[in-house]
Amino acid sequence: xxxxxxxxxxxSLADTQFTRSxxxxxxxxxxxxxxxxxxxxxxxxxxGWWIGLFVASFGVSILIAxxxxxxxxxxxxxxxxxxxxxxxAIINLVWWxxxxxxxxxxxAILLLLRQEWRTSINRFAEAMTLFAVCCAGIFxxxxxxxxxxxxxxxxxxxxxxxxxxxxxxxxxxxFAISTxxxxxxxxxxxxxxxxxxxxxxxxxxxxLKVIYGIxxxxxxxxxxxxxxxxxxxxxxxxxxxxxxxSVHTVVSYDFAVSVIPGWHATxxxxxxxxxxxxxxxxxxxxxxxxxxxxxxxxxxxxxxxxENMAKVILATGLIVAYGYAMEAFFAWYSxxxxxKGMFVQxxxxxxGNAYWALILCNVLIPQLLxxxxxxxxxxxxxxxxxxxxxxxxxxxxxxxxxxxxDFLPSSWGRYTPTIWDWGLYLGTxxxxxxxxxxxxxxxxxxxxxxxxxxxPKSQRLQQRLEEFEDGTSEP
Numbered sequence: 519x520x521x522x523x524x525x526x527x528x529x530s531l532a533d534t535q536f537t538r539s540x541x542x543x544x545x546x547x548x549x550x551x552x553x554x555x556x557x558x559x560x561x562x563x564x565x566g567w568w569i570g571l572f573v574a575s576f577g578v579s580i581l582i583a584x585x586x587x588x589x590x591x592x593x594x595x596x597x598x599x600x601x602x603x604x605x606x607a608i609i610n611l612v613w614w615x616x617x618x619x620x621x622x623x624x625x626a627i628l629l630l631l632r633q634e635w636r637t638s639i640n641r642f643a644e645a646m647t648l649f650a651v652c653c654a655g656i657f658x659x660x661x662x663x664x665x666x667x668x669x670x671x672x673x674x675x676x677x678x679x680x681x682x683x684x685x686x687x688x689x690x691x692x693f694a695i696s697t698x699x700x701x702x703x704x705x706x707x708x709x710x711x712x713x714x715x716x717x718x719x720x721x722x723x724x725x726l727k728v729i730y731g732i733x734x735x736x737x738x739x740x741x742x743x744x745x746x747x748x749x750x751x752x753x754x755x756x757x758x759x760x761x762x763x764s765v766h767t768v769v770s771y772d773f774a775v776s777v778i779p780g781w782h783a784t785x786x787x788x789x790x791x792x793x794x795x796x797x798x799x800x801x802x803x804x805x806x807x808x809x810x811x812x813x814x815x816x817x818x819x820x821x822x823x824x825e826n827m828a829k830v831i832l833a834t835g836l837i838v839a840y841g842y843a844m845e846a847f848f849a850w851y852s853x854x855x856x857x858k859g860m861f862v863q864x865x866x867x868x869x870g871n872a873y874w875a876l877i878l879c880n881v882l883i884p885q886l887l888x889x890x891x892x893x894x895x896x897x898x899x900x901x902x903x904x905x906x907x908x909x910x911x912x913x914x915x916x917x918x919x920x921x922x923x924d925f926l927p928s929s930w931g932r933y934t935p936t937i938w939d940w941g942l943y944l945g946t947x948x949x950x951x952x953x954x955x956x957x958x959x960x961x962x963x964x965x966x967x968x969x970x971x972x973x974p975k976s977q978r979l980q981q982r983l984e985e986f987e988d989g990t991s992e993p
């Protein structure tokens with residue numbers, strides 16, 4: 519009985535150790551490279567990928583049709599009116615920018631903090647950031663009414679000497695989002711260079727060798743190359759880190775610098791940043807779990823990755839819940855009739871259902887993540903991540919339509935999105951998944967060389983566990 523108990527104890531220890539691991543057992547440098555590169559270089563494309571591309575292409579066609587009709591008829595085809603002059607455009611801008619935050623957080627901040635669990639998910643999280651920024655940029659460009667004159671927003675030299683109005687939050691958004699997109703693109707591409715060289719060396723098609731070779735920029739893996747790569751990567755990580763805080767803070771100023779009840783609040787910057795990371799990690803889970811199952815990557819995107827992301831979602835969700843509580847507290851404690859009236863109509867007015875739905879999605883349901891069983895069950899995490907994505911969109915919706923009642927009852931109105939609002943929104947979702955599917959098919963979705971750095975530690979762990987099971991070593 520003592521031997522049996524000891525064997526059970528050792529087996530339990532082995533399971534615990536591999537649960538904490540960031541890479542599955544038994545992998546070598548060659549198996550890691552083969553597994554990740556074969557997804558791109560294999561001859562046949564899975565049918566599931568083609569089905570996904572077809573659905574995403576349908577969404578892109580809706581996007582093109584919506585933009586075409588909008589340019590032909592003007593922004594009057596949207597549901598915007600007086601007093602709700604923003605509508606879906608600003609709602610979806612903030613939602614998409616928030617989704618892009620997790621990529622920068624995972625890549626830059628966790629790299630500087632030397633967190634190994636970022637390795638398997640940072641590449642497609644960075645790609646997700648770029649695609650989300652592309653989708654976000656569509657809305658302000660179209661909302662200005664004449665997108666072909668959008669270059670007026672930039673401080674370009676001109677003979678008339680008319681410069682952009684830098685006191686406008688629209689200007690702040692232009693600089694914040696363009697800087698964020700530029701640094702994120704550079705960070706993503708620099709991280710790809712060693713893997714592009716690997717793809718170049720393993721590709722059998724001459725055309726692919728040339729394409730990957732151009733992207734690899736002559737990478738040979740020399741010590742000088744690695745030194746310059748690590749320097750550039752760390753510098754870009756240092757640049758990207760403050761962007762996580764600054765970009766969504768600037769986006770929140772679109773609301774906070776106004777005098778509208780419910781918007782004029784100093785809590786908006788940290789509240790928006792936490793919400794961005796919240797929705798961003800939810801989207802990473804939404805993508806990681808199906809990709810992990812479809813491509814058989816459970817050894818690379820392990821239970822530890824899923825659990826850590828669930829913990830981040832839980833923590834940021836509590837911050838968001840605190841923000842909701844403070845909004846209610848400020849409305850009461852300020853004794854301001856306009857603030858109180860805003861909160862009352864938000865909770866029990868014509869859009870009260872949307873408010874309570876966001877409380878359910880963003881505050882109540884995510885509390886299930888306190889349970890270890892939920893964090894360890896992929897389909898439950900996937901369902902909660904979808905709920906959070908819906909809830910964060912509802913949050914932006916509720917914030918924006920607060921405009922429909924401000925100070926004077928004579929200027930009150932209602933906002934109802936039209937079919938073209940919905941078409942543009944659903945079209946950007948199609949564009950997002952279209953770009954993501956192309957990325958997954960033609961570029962390594964997981965960093966090959968970073969995963970290979972984890973192999974020695976995994977092998978040492980495997981050796982220790984074998985010694986534990988044999989009884990030749992103690993924990």
